[in-house]
Amino acid sequence: MEPETETPTDALPDATPMEGLTTSVEGLFAQGRVFLEGLLRPWNAYQVAILLGLVLVAWFLTRGFGPRIRAWMASREGWPTWRMRILVIVHRRLFLIFFVVLVWTMVLVMREVTWPSRSYLLSVVAELATAWLFVAVVARLIRSPVLRSLVRYGAWIYVTIAILNLQEEIGAILDSVGFNLGGIRLSLLGVLQAVLIVALLIMAARFLTRTTTARIERNEDLSPSMRVLVVKFMQVLLYGAAIYIGLRASGVDLTGLAVLSGAIGVGLGFGLQKVVSNLVSGVIILLDKSIKPGDVISLGDTFGWIQTLGARYASVVTRDGKEYLIPNEDLITNQVVNWSHTNEFVRLDIHFGTSYGDDPHLVRRIAIEAAMGVDRVLTDRKPVCHVTGFGDSSVDYILRFWIRDPTGGLTNIRGNVFLALWDAFQENGISIPFPQREVRMLGDKPTPEV
Template sequence: MEGDAVSVTQDIVLAVWGQAELFLWSMLRPWNAYQLGILLALLFAAFLLERLLGPACREWMRQREGWPKWRMRLLVMLHRRLRLIFFVMLIWPVCWIMREVTWPSRSYLLAIAGELALAWLVIAIVTRLIGNSLLRSLVRYAGWTWVTLSILNLTHEAQALLDSAAIDVGETRFSLWLVVQAVIVIGALIVVARFTARVTSARVRSNEDLSPSMQVLVVKFMQVLLYGAAFFIGLRTVGVDLTGLAVLSGAIGVGLGFGLQKVVSNLVSGIIILLDKSIKPGDVISLGETFGWINSLGARYVSITTRDGREYLIPNEDLITGQVVNWSHSNDFVRLDIYFGTAYGDDPHKVRKIAVEAAMSVGRVLNERPPVCHIVGFGDSSVDYILRFWIRDPTQGLTNIRGNVYLALWDAFQEHGISIPFPQREVRMLGDEPGSEPKIG
């Protein structure tokens, strides 16, 4: 089998070499030499036009400041290919004139060069619509290669050459031609799946009947389903037998299960979080020393943004196994407590009333759930109180609302003459009393 493949490859290479040799000998004919000279002259003319008109085009582009970004990107892309554009604009009129004046065979090389240049230019412009740079480069070079082989009538030889380089795995034959087909088909299907996933995600997120966590779950499920279907349909389309692949994937899965326990645990934990709706995007949570709101739910981690702008990526497993405080799980109401003390000479009934009124004067404190103030103890130098109040917007922060209530208490106490005591200590030195003499022993 290997000897037959080598023999086929040699035959193809010899056939292509024979065609190349005939082409080189044909260059010695007068009309072919004339066409080659005209082709070089047109290339030189396109180079001169780019040098002459390129700076003026660049200056004109700089003056278009108010144009949309997509139009400016298109102009930049066209400016980079001015030489190819000028060459296409020059060669096709020359081909048409020569076909009218001379025989079609005497403009054959020029027509091939014009078709190649036009096809390369069109592919370069069309592939610019692809957002991913790597995918754009792959599609562009693959398109240039296929168009060149098609115009030169070498597709059959190239296909046979790629098909001759193959290996047999069981009953399946893997060749370079099969790999190329698989890459093209799977790539096209993935592009379609990506577009479908984007459209589906936009519609799911616009559906107000679904909760945020359920929206994330539906979007993730659709993405996995579409990309998986694109991959397996692509393999089946090119003729790959998936029976052996299923057995191989099962064996690989068992091996990876031991080495990727944490990854699998995070994935399963993420699915559990999405299903039980314990946390969802927008919730305010506390996990250890981390306090913030849920920015997004991922397959492996949860993104939490804190008040200081830091973004923490918490593994899903930590949210399942650890103690999480969800400030907005069932509702947005949050009760906050602050402690303070006043002097023993101040009336406690008056202090409680002033404290409640001061808390209610702060904008974010809820009046429908009025604050309450209670005595919690008699300290060494003060009567101790607790002031409790409710808010319903924990995403706006907790420290700032506590600070505003403390400031309101300070202003109210200053206005009504309520004093806030602080510990005082008196230190006496032995021997400092009047009339006493220090003892010398």
Template sequence: MQDVVDPFAEFLVTLQALWANAVGFAAGVAEPGWRQNQVFIILAVALVSWGLHRKSGDILHERVRAREGWQKWQLRAIVQIKRRLGLMWFCLIIGIVFLLMQNLTWPSRSYLIGLAGKLGFVWLCIAFAARLVRNRPIRRIVTWSLWVYATLYMLNLSDQVAAFLDGVAIELGDFRLSILTLITAVVVIGLLITLARITSTATASTIRRNEDISPSMQVLAVKGVQLAAYGIAFYMGVKAVGIDLTGLAVLSGAIGVGLGFGLQKVVSNLVSGVIILLDKSIKPGDVISLGETFGWIQTLGARYASVVTRDGKEYLIPNEDLITGQVVNWSHSNDFVRLDIHFGTAYGDDPHEVRRLAIAAAASVERVLNHKAPVCHIVGFGDSSVDYILRFWIRDPTGGLTNIRGNVFLALWDTFKENGISIPFPQREVRMLDEE
């Protein structure tokens, strides 16, 4: 029973101490004197800063709109500065007031003003530094946690509040989780993940600039660096706050078995993605067709591949489908693609002349390769036409296949029309019999 009562009693003592400090400060401010005057000065500076924030924000907005050619990072920096103009004005004005009062009166009569200035400056630095955390919920948690900690530290209340938060805890045997541990874990892990993101981004940029590494290996290396960096950051964050992971080994094993059955497809896609990157069968920039989908690989993710078609649609194809399905990679070993066009001419036209004109018409199209010359062959004698196949090569399938076929058909039409080659079409003759 003693082990249960002591933490609760310590919790009450800490709470009473915090309340006594708050009441004492409020009583001191309520009495006329320099402490009250300093509070009024701080409130007046805050009011002036708020007015300057609105005025200067409008001026900054108009000047930014009047100029063109801003880059994204510049616009984002301007937005962040505009949001915090009030705090910047407060730090500047309160700093000037503090220096004046330090020289004109006793230093003790400007203690609260100096404290407010230091606290405002620390808040401003935290607000800008927290922008390094991209995840918005984590960024807010980190920002508010650091603001609260800085405030308590400036007021010499950090130890008492830490004891208060540490007293609110859940205990299961040897496992103990308090609010203080949880908040510390979120802040530390958030900062470490931010550091890991910056490191992985810099490493990824270096890897992508290395032309000696193939695109697929670049993707694999970047994913490996990101996984290692984030994994190390999470592990170090958990260990830094003193959470023992050995006690969770059995529980995590049981959870892993359950997740293994529920996430079979996810794991399959992850493994398939690693296989694709290792065997280099598909890489960013390749032109593929899978079923009715035809486009080029934009990115290879851990779970899916992004395929962009000519009409601007982006298909997210699971990696497992790229492994198990029949994929046509138009640019696996080289960029050359051969296209076939079928057409027919009348029996009265010279087939030798038709072949020559068809080859010349295909060669006149811009994207058709000349060093791999087009060829034309007779493939059969139809009911009303001599059937031909025209074959030609291109090396830019990302430019589209339908449009190049259409251009070749137009070239055939113009050439045949100029040289009197007719393209037959089915005709029917209807005879009306007189009724008897």
């Protein structure tokens, strides 16, 4: 007669996920009950008492050395930023550092004076505290607060489960919680694995993107628009590869993306036309280099310089500090004046008039000399002044001059040239007339002539 063999519940053909979950939870509670009962043994109780004493000692050490270390840090002027960040991390984790040092010292001492089993609980707590300290320090390297918290707490949970040797029990519980979607079964364990792998790969992609972007921005051989295009392409490539590899490594079947892509195509045809148009327009702008960061443009009533070129819009900063987010489609379809497209030379016009009693030849010469004496007005491209007509009250002129730096503003340079004309005309006795009208009321008697 063959001996009876026990078959795990989750291996039975007729076992339901709920039955497997119940069995895993019961096994986990059984292990917890055994662990709590073991704490009542003499040597385990002594280890718990020792741990409480070490916690108290670490707290007193933190209260005693914490303010002194903080005062010493405040006196370190001129230290590099990275060194001060390390000191801040150490100061914030001072209690845990003291506790790790104390508990490992106690473990080594007890292993020398007694059997290893008498310090088993202390060893487990020492490993947990060391792992938590390492995770807390490494997580500080992540700049995003949300991502840092997710990584820190997720890593703490994982190392705790690994050190307590509960991977199989926790894995069985998480795997039993799920549902079937067509021919694919989605479990909580699979979702967590996918999220963890994708998060790690995205972090790696983000690090590579930042490192490579800094090098591309310092490359003077590439134009500003080409730098933006290379950076955007690299970001899409790295993040897309991270998500794809993460999902594949997690066992997610990606054949359903064909149906999803069809649904996305229908959505693009109806509700995402503007978004796609802006994206395509942004790529066209970067490829043809018609507009690039640093250019001075005019679009309708908006005059300013391009600060950044995004995937959906361009950031234009005006002289008064306002930042306009102009969709890329408007830059393609509307008429845009790029003041610095091929070169930085810009010609400005000023209209003015003088009285009929002033010599127009003298007025033209004085206007040209006054404009050449203004800063930012180019002298190698000499200003010109022409008579444009004979008005009702004045002889009309136009003064044209060139500047090289439109980013410095256009209204201010026009104002400076007007002031120079005013001063020059005052010095030479040239008058700027203004219209004069005589108004008579109907029914008034004419004034007798004297």
